Each structure stands twice: as C-alpha cells, then as structure tokens.
Amino acid sequence: MDTTYDIVIVGGGPIGLACGLAAQKAGLRYVILEKGCLVNSLYNYPLNMTFFSTSERLEIGGIPFMSINAKPTRPEALEYYRRVATSKALQVRLFEEVLSIAPDGDLYQVKTPRHIYRGRHVVIATGFYDIPNLMNVPGEDLPKVRHYYKDPHFYAMQKVIVVGAHNSAVDAALETWRKGADVTMVVRESGIGDRVKYWVRPDIENRIKEGSIKAYFHSVIKAIHPDTVDISTPEGEVTVDNDYVIAMTGYQPNFAFLEKAGITLSADSKRYPAYNPDTMETNMPRIYLAGVVCGGMDTHVWFIENSREHAEKIVEHITLK
Template sequence: MDAAYDVIIIGGGPIGIACALTAQRAGLSYLVIEKGCLTNSLYNYPLYMTFFSTSERLEIGNIPFVCINPKPNRPEALEYYRRVTTSNQLNVKLFEEVTGIIPNGTEYMVHTPKGKYHGRHVVIATGFYDIPNKLNVPGEDLPKVTHYYKDPHFYATRKVIVIGANNSAVDAALETYRKGAQVTMIIREDGIGKRVKYWVKPDIENRIAEGSIKAYYHSGLAAVRENEADILTPDGIVTIPNDFVIAMTGYQPNFDFLQKAGIALSDDAKKYPAYNPLTMETNMPRIYLAGVVCGGMDTHVWFIENSREHADKIIQHIRSRA
C-alpha cells in the first residue's frame, strides 16, 4: 500500500471498469475501489429491468457484449461486466467505501476503513444511485415507504402507491399491477414522461385509460400513515387506503463527498461539479470525474453509452502529463 498508484478509481460500475481497462492497456498502475459489490448500482436495479440501449452501446473497452435479445436485461449486463472484470484480471477492491481524498504533496491519500492508498491521480466514477431525492412529507420514514424497487412479487394483492412518471415508476406500476397489486400512480405532470421506453409507454397509458391503474395527475403525496395516504390533487386532498409507497423520485450524486474532496459545485439547484470537458479534470489538480456523476442533479444527461469516452479522455490526459 506504500507504493503510489498512477491512478485510483473510485467506483466499480461500468464507467469505473472502463477507466480501469483503459489504464491497464496504457501500462498505468491502477486500483478500483468500490463500496459495494461489483457494478453495485446495476445489481440494485429491478430484477427484470430491460435497458433502453442495445448491447453494443453498453460495451466498454471494445469488448463485445453478446446478447440474444435486441436489448439486454439486468442479469445479462451483470454477467457482461463481471466477465470483463475477471477475464482481464482488473485490480478491484470490493465492499470498501472511500471516506476521504486527502492531498499529499504531488499525490493523494485515499482513505477507506480498511487502509490508505496513495495515488498520483484520482478518478471519481461514483454515479448517483445511492442518495434518493426525498419527498419531505410526514410519514416518509415509515417502513412501508421505499425509494428503491426490486421485485414485484413482494407487493402481490397489496394497495400500492407509485410516485413518478418515468421509466422506474412505470416499470414498478406495471409489474406490481401484473402481480395482483392495486396500483395508484401519483404524477406531478400532466402525463407519462416523454423519456419512458417506447415499447412500454402505450402499455401504461392503456392500463390507466381502462382504469386498471389509477393515476392522479398534477398531484403529489401529502402524507403517509400506517394504513392510508393523503394525495394533494387539483381538487384538494384525497385520502386512500394504502399498504406500500414506492417513491421513484430519482437520485442524486453524493455532493458532500465531492465537496470534501475540494470539487467546486455550481451555486444553482443543478449543483454541476466543476471539470474540464476536454480532459474531465476537476478544479482539483489530478482529480477527474467520469460517468453520470458529471451531471450534478441532471441525472438524465449522462449514461453508460455516452460517457464511455470519459475513460479515454482521462487516461490520455494522464499519459500526456507523464
């Protein structure tokens, strides 16, 4: 641990793995540190999730992602990124959370509960899936309320509220409905989101139109209690019986972690981190950003398919300095 790595990569998701592959091929010493399992965010996606993109757009390091279906699902993606990591013998430490990035002369000291690692450069590729956007309503802390959705079987025969109108919310509403749940959607806007997968959007709209799924538009959750919930609608408060609330309100990067590392954020609500889009280097010398963490609160700007190039930009800039 005393020897300094050329680059320490924080985050073992697809983009962190892409940075590791690129560093390895460039002959740089590197280490990936991931606080959970490999591709932890993907692992925590819903069991039956299907990606919007085709498999070739999810490939990293020019390693083919072979998929029978037009669009891969969660198990196929987990298998692909795991095989990429193991077959290339990438240097990855799992279940080890980074607690600090401390400048140390021309290097950085990366702290975890298990050790301290020296790195000449640091790449932060931590994504945004760890911190949900809270509703800040009474009862949100009840066990019946969750900001993560995994398996529809859990909600069979229950009265379920789903908050949101984009892909995660629509998937949760349709899947729980088909497992026998009585589903009510609370939607802030006047309809289903425009970014919803094109093969799913007609399905949810038809289920709402026929009354199989109840939807309140221009509405929000006002309060949650053990056996019921209040919905603020244009016509006033509506109280309905309720067993579970699935709040698909989105997520945000760990801004505290970025700021403690010295990375500046914009003063507006977007909280854009400061970085050079040509090199991905932040205002902190030799600290880089990669992947969706670059978007601040705009979590729908960066995806695997359009941030894979961050790895090439970062490693090219590191090599040019060497």
C-alpha cells in the first residue's frame, strides 16, 4: 500500500497521540505508527508505578484525566490514553515498526514491514525507553540480568541486586524487599538520587539505615557470575551471593534511527538532536521531534507535562506554512 499523508507520526506514546489530536483538530490527514501496543512505554512501566505528576499535567488535547488518587497510577494512565485514542478515533497503526525515513521528492517515504507511507511532514515521537544503558561488565548478558523491572512477586525469596539510585531503582528495591527478597543496592553516587519522589525518599533511606536493605555507595559492579556478583567498593572488592540483577541504569533514544533519518546529533556525550525549539523542526526540512526524544542522553529533562506543547507547536508551524 502506498498512502500519502500531511503528517506521519512515528511513535504512539502520549506525545505521539497528542500530535495526532492536534493534527486532527487542524483538519490534517495523519497517521500514527507505533511499533508496540498503544502507549507501549507506559505499558512496560512497573505494574505498581505511581507518577510524580498530577493527572491534569498528564492530559493531552484538553481531554480531562480523572484519577481517584493524588498521583495517578500506571493502570489509570493506560486507561486514560486508551480512552483518548478510541473516543477520538485516532488513526493509529499498532505493532508496525518504522524501519526507515527517506526523502522522496517533496515527500518523505516512511517504510514499515507492512506498508510504505508517504508524508509531507514527519514527526518523530519515539521516546527513549527502548534501549537500556549498559553497564558493560562481564556477565551482563546472563539471563539473570534484567534492564526492565515489572512485577516484584517474581523476586520473592531471591537474592536481588538493584543497580542505581533514582526512582526506578528505588521502587524496585522497596517493592522486591516487601515481597521477601534479600535486596542489595549498588550506587555509583554518594547517596539516593535528588530526583527520587519525595514521598518515597524517607522510606528507602530508613530501610537502608536500619539495615533491611544493604547499600554500597560510591560503588560499581565489576563482574556478574551465575551465582555471585563482584562489586568494587571504597573498602575494596566484595563478592556477594546473587540470584538476579535489576540494572536500573536508565535508557536512551534510538540514536541510530535518528541519524539514519539524517538528523544531526551533537558531538559530545549528550548527543542532543538538532531542532528549532520554536517549531520543533530538525535540520531535515519538515521532519520534527516531539517529546523526550528531544533531550538526547538528558532523559530527565522532558516529560509528558512539559513536552505535550510540542504537538501544538508542530501543527501550528505546518499549518502556517
């Protein structure tokens, strides 16, 4: 199938959906392409995750997000974004991964395993949750090493090492400990991260202080073995018995995909993509970025609440042209 759209939106997360809503409102012909399920990144969040933001700050398209909690939960968010997509009849193609974006005359050709789409404009709203930051240590490829954390029950009665000290790591440590896991945290920094949710911080600090959860600060994993892990600490290297390693070391955008599309990345370690913050247009004419993908390796800069406005900027720029 060969179809032409005003906008082809790559990514069916909250910001991709927001772009679809803005395009729909402006009367533009659009399609949203998502490689997984609807809001795939949120679906892969931990089952019991609570957002830092309030529900109104997660709203898109001016559609109210009602929650029974002060801070909405993952299930509530999934339900909200699903209802937005269905009630507004958004044109979303799920489980259809974009393989390439290439110029085609005055258009762009967007290729998936199923179809070829042609778009006058392309919006990339792919987030950063698909590629984990690796520790690059021996044994990281063992089956017991997990870079995604879902359900704490799986780790009941197991010896678990959690790597990291930010929200994902703290949640994993506390939840698995409460399910009966023997939990050890390995933290590169001197303490728990500054951005940890304020209602969670006292809990993890008290569990560490009382010794319920062991924590090695200023420490890194040196090697992972089937039944043990070697940890480099300020007091020297220690070896601990271990069943599972939950490496909450963060994630990064698909930089190879951006570069393949012709988008320039900064030469430093941050790998910021080139775009105009007023219009969100990249160095490639008529290709735009939206959402957390804009931040390069600074994945803590953009969130739903401060990047949902990208949708309006992009559609306004397109319609004014």
